[in-house]
Amino acid sequence: MPLLQVKKMTHFFSGLRAVHNYDLSIDPGEVRGLIGPNGAGKTTIFNLITGVLTPTEGEITLDGVSLVGLKPHQIASMGIGRTFQNMKLWRHMTVLEHVKMARYSKLSYGLTGAFFGTMKRIREEKENEEHAYHLLELMEAAQFADQNVLNLPYGAQRRVEMARALATDPKILFLDEPTVGMTPEELVDMMNVFRKIREEFGLAIFLIEHRMKVVMELCERIQTLVFGEVIAEGTPDEIQNNPQVIEAYLGKEEVA
Numbered sequence: 001m002p003l004l005q006v007k008k009m010t011h012f013f014s015g016l017r018a019v020h021n022y023d024l025s026i027d028p029g030e031v032r033g034l035i036g037p038n039g040a041g042k043t044t045i046f047n048l049i050t051g052v053l054t055p056t057e058g059e060i061t062l063d064g065v066s067l068v069g070l071k072p073h074q075i076a077s078m079g080i081g082r083t084f085q086n087m088k089l090w091r092h093m094t095v096l097e098h099v100k101m102a103r104y105s106k107l108s109y110g111l112t113g114a115f116f117g118t119m120k121r122i123r124e125e126k127e128n129e130e131h132a133y134h135l136l137e138l139m140e141a142a143q144f145a146d147q148n149v150l151n152l153p154y155g156a157q158r159r160v161e162m163a164r165a166l167a168t169d170p171k172i173l174f175l176d177e178p179t180v181g182m183t184p185e186e187l188v189d190m191m192n193v194f195r196k197i198r199e200e201f202g203l204a205i206f207l208i209e210h211r212m213k214v215v216m217e218l219c220e221r222i223q224t225l226v227f228g229e230v231i232a233e234g235t236p237d238e239i240q241n242n243p244q245v246i247e248a249y250l251g252k253e254e255v256a
């Protein structure tokens with residue numbers, strides 16, 4: 001059974017059809033890419049699957065369970081982690097606190113027995129902190145643990161955002177243009193981080209990305225979206241050599 005499956009999903013913004021008859025099937029551990037021109041509907045697809053928007057039509061299932069109509073936090077707790085195209089980092093919080101926060105909803109403070117409750121709480125707090133720190137190490141951002149999130153270099157902020165998404169133990173991670181605005185050095189760090197995430201967690205990734213080098217290197221399969229419709233789906237080789245994809249997207253100047 002696929003991990004994530006979408007069937008015939010369509011979405012209208014008033015009169016505008018942003019996504020049309022969209023199908024998707026991602027297996028556990030698979031890295032899938034979604035590419036296409038600006039305005040093609042890529043972010044809308046993420047918003048539809050993660051519950052930010054409700055599709056006009058279509059089915060969405062995670063491990064066979066329907067997600068349509070559920071709230072974003074419910075979908076997140078079922079195993080879809082995501083970062084945002086515009087980072088939503090909290091002000092006035094250290095990097096470590098920021099990553100710990102993401103996991104709090106997963107912690108259960110026992111209600112029975114004040115003493116044992118307290119002991120359990122202290123232990124869970126400690127485990128949460130260790131886990132958050134470990135994620136920051138993996139993301140090569142542990143050196144920033146005690147700093148304010150807003151003081152970090154841009155690339156490091158993106159890696160903290162990813163640590164935060166991982167803190168919820170997702171089965172699949174949605175990444176919306178994670179390398180946008182990065183310097184070449186930051187890009188190298190980010191590619192290393194992607195490799196580590198795959199090695200350590202083996203989780204599936206659904207990646208929207210403009211940089212072809214990143215998409216082609218990371219993804220096993222890629223979909224090309226144009227005007228809300230998938231015009232091609234295949235391996236990096238198949239996509240790079242597909243005349244329709246070159247005509248509609250890869251041949252354009254905006255693609256690096």
Ligand SMILES: Nc1ncnc2c1ncn2[C@@H]1O[C@H](COP(=O)(O)OP(=O)(O)O)[C@@H](O)[C@H]1O
Nearest residue numbers: 013016018036037038039040041042043044045
């Ligand atoms: N909340 C919204 N309300 C109305 N139209 C929207 C909204 N979000 C996106 N759109 C429109 O839907 C289309 C797809 O947008 P988007 O999914 O952001 O594209 P992409 O991420 O591929 O650049 C665009 O025409 C965009 O203007």
Ligand SMILES: [Mg+2]
Nearest residue numbers: 042043044085
């Ligand atoms: Mg977008």
